[in-house]
Structures are given as C-alpha cells and as structure tokens.
Amino acid sequence: MVTSCLGPDLDYEFSKNYAHVLITGMAKNPQNVVKELNDAIKQYKKSGLNQEIFNRIKKKIYGDYVTEYNEVSNIARMFLADYFKGINSFDYLEEYNSVTTEYANQILKEVFRENNMVVSIVKGN
Numbered sequence: 001m002v003t004s005c006l007g008p009d010l011d012y013e014f015s016k017n018y019a020h021v022l023i024t025g026m027a028k029n030p031q032n033v034v035k036e037l038n039d040a041i042k043q044y045k046k047s048g049l050n051q052e053i054f055n056r057i058k059k060k061i062y063g064d065y066v067t068e069y070n071e072v073s074n075i076a077r078m079f080l081a082d083y084f085k086g087i088n089s090f091d092y093l094e095e096y097n098s099v100t101t102e103y104a105n106q107i108l109k110e111v112f113r114e115n116n117m118v119v120s121i122v123k124g125n
Contacts, residue, residue, distance in 0.1 A: 008037070015085055021111060030121045041112045049108070054101045062096055 008025035027033045068074045082089045 008033075030119075034119055038114060038117075041108070045105075045109055045112070048105050049101050051101055054104060058096075058099065065092060 008023050011022045011024075013020055013022065023037065025033065068078055079089050
C-alpha cells in the first residue's frame with residue numbers, strides 16, 4: 001500500500017477512442033511514491049487481489065454510483081457523457097454483479113503495465 005502520499009486518488013476515463021487510469025496525489029518525494037505504487041501493483045499481480053478488500057471496494061463504488069442520482073446536475077452530466085459513449089447509464093447497475101475478483105485480476109494484468117505508464121511531477125515554488 002502506498003503510504004507516503006496524500007491520497008492517492010484513482011480515476012478512470014474512457015471513450016470510444018481511448019481509455020486511461022489516472023492516479024494522483026501529493027507527496028514530498030514523488031519518486032518514492034511511484035516506486036511504492038509500482039511495487040504494490042507487482043505484488044497484486046503476483047498474489048491476486050484480496051477477496052475481502054475487493055468486496056468492500058466494490059460496495060463503495062456501487063454506493064458512490066448510486067449517490068450520483070441524488071443531484072439533478074450529476075444525473076444530467078452522467079447521462080450526457082454516457083449517451084455520447086453509446087452507453088445506457090442504467091447498464092452499469094446490470095453489470096455490477098458480473099465484476100468478480102478474477103475479472104479484476106485480469107484487468108490488473110492487462111491495464112497496469114509499467115511500459116505504458118506516464119509519470120508527471122508538478123513542483124511548486
């Protein structure tokens with residue numbers, strides 16, 4: 001687990017033409033955070049994701065998604081973005097139960113490749 005970073009926060013963005021995972025955070029020594037993150041990813045690839053942690057995170061993601069429906073502006077943003085991607089927003093709820101640790105481990109191995117990684121460090125004054 002990455003411990004020397006404020007965050008880290010994770011975001012996933014996609015369209016018909018591209019997709020990327022964005023991991024952000026603030027740290028006094030960002031090079032150490034990058035190393036810790038790479039080490040953690042390698043360990044998860046080797047040993048697989050912990051089922052209990054996976055289930056907890058999956059429930060949190062579901063809860064975050066459902067609460068998006070609490071605000072009209074979020075609903076509009078979500079439906080418009082999905083419409084232009086050719087997605088029915090309600091399909092997410094249908095697919096929720098099909099996401100398993102086996103699938104997540106497969107995605108982990110396919111997506112998190114070190115040779116595809118880009119690191120940007122923004123330094124303040």
